[in-house]
Amino acid sequence: MLGSLVDNVVDMFQASNVDWKKIIIVGAIFDFGFKTVLDVLQYRSQCRASPPAEITKTGLIDQTTFIKSQNYSKSKLRFGMFERTISLFQNIAFLKYNLLPKIWEYSKVTAATYFHGGDIVAGIVTMLIIGAGSTVVGLPLDWYHTFVMEKKFGFNKQTFKLWVVDNIKSWVLALILTPPLLAAILMIINYFGKMFVFYLVLFMLVLNVLAMIIYPTIIAPIFNKYEPLEDGELKTAIENLAASQSFPLGRIYVVDGSTRSTHSNAYFIGLPWYKQIVLYDTLISENTSDEIVAVLSHELGHWKRNHIPFLLASGLLNAGLNFAFLGLFLDNASFFSSLGFNAGDMPTVVALLVFSDALGPLTAILQLVQNLIVRSCEYDADRFSVRLGYGENLKTALVNLNKSNLSSVDADRLYSTFYHSHPILPERLRAINEEMDVKKSAEKKRQ
Template identity: 40%
Template sequence: MDILQNSLGQRLARFLDRPLFPWKKLIIGFSVAQYLFEGFLSIRQYRVLQKAKPPAVLEKEVTQDVFDKSQAYGRAKAKFELINGLWGQVQNLAFIHFDVLPKLWSWAGSLLLRFAPARFTGEISQSIVFVLSFIVIHQILSLPGSIYHTFFLEEKFGFNKQTPKLFITDMIKSNLLAFVLAPPILAGFLSIVQKTGNQFFYYLWLFGAGLQVFMITVYPIAILPLFNKLSPLQPGELKDGVEALAKKLKFPLHELYAIDGSKRSAHSNAYFFGLPWKKHIVIYDTLIEKSETEEVVAVLAHELGHWSLGHTTRLFGISQLHFFYIFALFSVFINNHSLYADFGFLTEHPIIVGFILFSDALAPMDMIIKLLMNILSRRYEFQADAFARGLGYNAELARSLIKLQIQNLSTMEADWMFANYHFSHPILSERLKALNWQSTEKVAADEKKDKEAAAVHRRAADAAGLNGLFSRLLDRQLKVSPPPSHFESIPVSAQTRPLTPPDRNQILLFSPDPPPVHPCVLGHQAQLRLPPVGPPARAARGLHARLGRGGRRGGGGGGRRAQERHHGAPRAGRRHADPVRPAQHAAEEQPADPEAEARVPEPDTDQDRAEAAQEEDCQGAQEAVHLNETVEGRQA
């Protein structure tokens, strides 16, 4: 078998290693062709995003306003991706035309000769400096696009929660993490290739599989806490429901966590990770806040369906085959003199450079594999939906999908070619049809409850000392609402997440201590006991499994109720005091008087509005204290 493999590999290597073979032109052609093809698909999708009416299956589910916002968000993202892709093409062509790779390689060697001891001047050390330099250059060149996407595009649609300070901090942490992890991984990779001969791809494959398992174990312990806070899910109806589901399915649940995803993102997410015998479930605070308990459990029924149906195991196996195929093909290219020479490496053949060029040459095959994997992934999503439906969560899953679609302004209709190439999840209309969903009433977000949630966040922000501008920003974010919307479990192979984290936020949903007393009631003797509150989040992104992608993602009305249940509040139907918004509840219980409302003067200026809002906040907080004292007195 080895003789046959060696013979085939040598023949293929000789066929590809031809003098004066135009590798540079070929790779440029692949790159430009891929951009043009994806641009063609984006134009097809852009036409769909110009439609004025929602799909028939969603006509009873979403308002025209929500559909219009979703279409506008999709068009804005499509324009950005086209322009950002063009910028990437310019970079790629410039790197090739000006021979940046050989110049950067020579610079890395000169730097080591000048500043490093003699023992650090070999190919491995030079490769590490080369790759780290490449990372920094790429970070700088991609910075304008990242800034625009975060602070302009996502900000415009109310999803951005990242401050410039947090953006810079994340970038620094990500780069430091890359500088820590890249050297040992690169050293191991290059040492295996150098020391194991022509069969290096076997050992490289084993190294990659071991690295994946290691990262699965280490990521939640050492890497994730650098960007997010994981808190054990507190006792309550949600925790009981998830644990009962896990027990029913014999899922090896070790711990349930809530993550402060709202620190950066208004998008919702849920996933599980861990080794086969020890799994952890993570739920974003945004999902808890915006969904009913039963809907969150339905989401996790879908996620655990992937595990129960063996999807994660199969995807892990497929990823290992993919790695083996890549490393085996690389063994054919590693000594390709014509490839190196055409890119300016006439005397040196660095392994890492060969791997980069080989990856570029593999682009057409990667497009085909991406298409096939998306087809398989969409099939698995339908199966997981059917699994949750079989457990009795059909209505809850459908409602949750619709809410997330509205909150995330996700794509509601897609061109079939664009969807097949880009989407790893079916679009909402396809999933609702598969669930045989029949609507009896709109599941769309409740605007009044969104306003209540916005007021809660504003008061929490005021109590924390944040300025009025940030409070108004929260109001606006809740009006437009959050991003990704299809559920996606994390295959074991994908649990080694990217170095750049998803998104985070500033006030934790499960903060250990209650927020400070509202400034308007500092004079009172009784303490105002507020439940921990977390603001909504911005846009989650990256290679992690999410609760949907609007194409790589307003507000839900049931979030506050889910949050109250999670914190042990009485169930709906019982009379109880809401310590956060007693004035609002009191107002809702009174019959409406249109004439009286007409007599209320409207604030004329921004100052009048600010004073009116402050007076309302103070009155609500004072009534909360009074109500709290009354309840405590009755209990006593």
């Protein structure tokens, strides 16, 4: 029954008379329209005269900061709309002028002439050309974002020289990492045929584990300086928290986030049996030790309540479903011919680049579900922190974090459902207050 349903869907997608180019263009315009409506709703929510009651009650965010956070949100929204408009025109131009088949032809010739390679090398060349193109378009936007927008709100601490060096480092890294990774993906798809979904998910799992080792030791230090946290009150408090939960604490690092921006943060990284804590220097300068420990107790909640493997599993499931969708386009002759490819020419790399555009609404639903899962983990980690007794400090720390990042304290409900993987501040404060009440009444009963 399910088998025949799947067969029917596959037949529908691969029928010869489907005009995929039109579907993709119409889909892109719909997607643009939908996201613009969400942005406009969010923009309106950022024009409200006062913050939600949960925020006013804390007395920690004054009217000036509130207005500043709203202006920052609005400025980000305007910038996002501008970026989206450029990318819409770019995508339509790509399809209208059949740029994909042209790039593919050029890549095939380049691969054969200079590298004696076949479709896999041509796929890498195609990806690098498209990557270079989007970098060229993205550079002025990134420059504006860093040196005009972030600067205006006092976040940017980066010099032009550091920005150039950072960009060069990222390009070199992309040039080193893209060829082997893409080659592996293309080979897995070619070699395993219909079973490729399973093996590609397995490959993603291996990559994730490798990233846990390589990112903190090799990649992150290319961009930032990590120094061990000095002995003292804060270090002792963190060690006590870790010991009380039998957390496998490795080293505690302070990262010089302040050389680039004043945004602040904290996170755990590493393997299950040896975890490092990374604190932004900006977090340390803006919070008391108790507040920092409260933030870490939330992070520890993610570990204690097994969110990390759970989120990894749900991420892999999400990826698996995406790969299954990709499978609908791999040998899909109507898909490639409507994009302007010669008969029989069906490059896997092109399917990889375009399939999610053809399935916009489906991938949007997957993203939505993933956000809901992450959000429920965030609430759960907050509850964990409250039960350990960090409720009050967690609240002030969250407000401080919010203030120093000028995150919006208010949001449109629909916008938030679609975009936010974390609940916004008033939602979190409300849930923390509720949990603190539960804890209090439970303690009373016990007395």
